[in-house]
Amino acid sequence: MIWFQRLFPVFMVLWPAAFSVFVEPHRDADARAPVLARRLWLATLAALLVHAGVQAWIEAALPPQHWLRSGWPTAYAVSASMILWFGFGVPALVARDPGWRAPRAAPERSAALAPRHLHHPVPRAAWVAGWIVFALCAGASLWAVLAGAHAAILLGLAWWVFMAGFGARRTVLEAEPLDREGTPELARQYAALRAFKAWCFYALGLAGTVCFSAVALLTVAHPPLAGWAGAALGTTLGLFGAVFGTLASVRRARANRLLHERTREA
Amino acid sequence: MRPAAPLSASSPPGARPAAGLRVCPHRQARLPSPSVGGGPILPLPLDILPLIVSLFATIHPVLTVRLDSHVPLTDQIATGLRCAIAAGEVAPGDPLPTVRQLAADLGLDMSTVARAYRMLEAEGLVASVRGRGTTVRAGRAKARASEPAVRAELERRARVLASEARLAGMTRATTRSMLLAALEQLWQPRPRRDSTSRR
Numbered sequence: 001m002i003w004f005q006r007l008f009p010v011f012m013v014l015w016p017a018a019f020s021v022f023v024e025p026h027r028d029a030d031a032r033a034p035v036l037a038r039r040l041w042l043a044t045l046a047a048l049l050v051h052a053g054v055q056a057w058i059e060a061a062l063p064p065q066h067w068l069r070s071g072w073p074t075a076y077a078v079s080a081s082m083i084l085w086f087g088f089g090v091p092a093l094v095a096r097d098p099g100w101r102a103p104r105a106a107p108e109r110s111a112a113l114a115p116r117h118l119h120h121p122v123p124r125a126a127w128v129a130g131w132i133v134f135a136l137c138a139g140a141s142l143w144a145v146l147a148g149a150h151a152a153i154l155l156g157l158a159w160w161v162f163m164a165g166f167g168a169r170r171t172v173l174e175a176e177p178l179d180r181e182g183t184p185e186l187a188r189q190y191a192a193l194r195a196f197k198a199w200c201f202y203a204l205g206l207a208g209t210v211c212f213s214a215v216a217l218l219t220v221a222h223p224p225l226a227g228w229a230g231a232a233l234g235t236t237l238g239l240f241g242a243v244f245g246t247l248a249s250v251r252r253a254r255a256n257r258l259l260h261e262r263t264r265e266a
Numbered sequence: 267m268r269p270a271a272p273l274s275a276s277s278p279p280g281a282r283p284a285a286g287l288r289v290c291p292h293r294q295a296r297l298p299s300p301s302v303g304g305g306p307i308l309p310l311p312l313d314i315l316p317l318i319v320s321l322f323a324t325i326h327p328v329l330t331v332r333l334d335s336h337v338p339l340t341d342q343i344a345t346g347l348r349c350a351i352a353a354g355e356v357a358p359g360d361p362l363p364t365v366r367q368l369a370a371d372l373g374l375d376m377s378t379v380a381r382a383y384r385m386l387e388a389e390g391l392v393a394s395v396r397g398r399g400t401t402v403r404a405g406r407a408k409a410r411a412s413e414p415a416v417r418a419e420l421e422r423r424a425r426v427l428a429s430e431a432r433l434a435g436m437t438r439a440t441t442r443s444m445l446l447a448a449l450e451q452l453w454q455p456r457p458r459r460d461s462t463s464r465r
Binding site for chain 2 (some may be wrong): 107111114117118163172173174176178180182187195235
């Protein structure tokens with residue numbers, strides 16, 4: 001399991017910079033694109049050095065049983081990758097390809113008169129099924145806590161479900177600016193993005209609920225396995241979240257680029 | 267002959283003339299568009315999701331505002347919605363997007379959209395119920411046509427429109443045919459859009 005703890009933050013830190021390599025420069029690329037790309041790589045290098053330093057100190061100062069249970073790798077991986085992605089990655093990508101940002105500077109703005117809040121991509125039956133799974137998992141986790149598992153796991157479960165549910169519900173209210181003609185292809189791109197994000201949030205919420213409960217039950221049934229399972233499942237969820245977030249960004253960028261093209265044509 | 271300028275409330279003075287007659291900006295929403303794009307940003311293997319969602323997609327009218335217009339944004343939104351209601355693009359009972367959604371899509375402040383919705387609510391065109399959203403109301407607009415103040419305002423707007431057409435260099439015949447075409451477009455029978463969007 002030690003390799004999980006060591007590799008997960010490295011993967012997450014490297015993800016934004018590695019991803020940027022695959023984005024082809026657009027013909028409207030900003031002149032500052034190379035500078036911003038260099039900044040992204042320098043920030044990535046700094047983040048890797050910080051992580052290596054702190055991790056080395058933790059491993060030297062704490063016995064393995066302690067640092068394996070420390071939340072450092074996960075906390076660092078999540079926060080560092082967020083900072084790198086939004087602080088350095090997105091500006092670098094936007095400079096390389098303006099399609100990564102919606103043309104908000106345009107004087108003309110259009111929107112569909114579609115009541116998206118009434119047509120969620122995840123049907124009601126799936127929500128009902130999800131809540132049933134959550135109720136069962138919450139019951140199992142509660143039993144585990146009463147049998148000796150740490151109570152924080154219940155808090156984690158509630159937080160996870162709230163965030164996933166909130167994210168899934170919010171996808172229908174995200175900005176979907178159209179062009180004046182209301183290009184059907186653009187509307188299709190938005191609908192696909194909406195469905196993709198809603199279902200990914202739903203799946204993430206459901207998988208997280210099951211994982212939290214499984215770890216809670218393992219804490220009672222087989223304590224030595226609980227730490228390993230927690231790390232493996234947490235890493236898997238984190239990677240899934242990273243891939244999902246990136247693919248959603250790619251879809252958003254596609255729609256933005258189409259909007260750029262349409263706005264320019266108009 | 268000079269081309270006809272857009273007649274929407276959002277048209278700024280000196281704006282680029284639109285091709286053809288355009289009564290409301292959102293009326294162009296039904297035009298089919300060819301596929302465009304500058305190539306894939308990143309390849310998404312087996313990306314059939316847009317095709318799947320297009321099977322269930324509904325075409326909705328589009329509301330357009332201009333930030334550089336002399337007309338306040340609230341009035342532009344209200345006018346656009348009035349046009350959509352008058353043209354039957356959104357029928358009585360149809361739900362409208364939430365204030366938050368429309369504000370996000372247009373990149374405007376929520377209070378701007380909320381003011382437009384309140385204006386239409388005061389006119390009896392829409393009804394807002396807390397927690398259920400805003401829907402288009404039926405019947406009330408017809409009753410208002412007999413109110414002297416409403417009639418006077420409409421007559422004033424007709425005079426303004428005629429004056430602007432003349433100042434823009436349009437002939438009497440062109441202006442008349444343009445108005446008649448707009449009326450024909452507004453009163454022509456329309457098929458119902460989609461049964462799923464009704465309550």
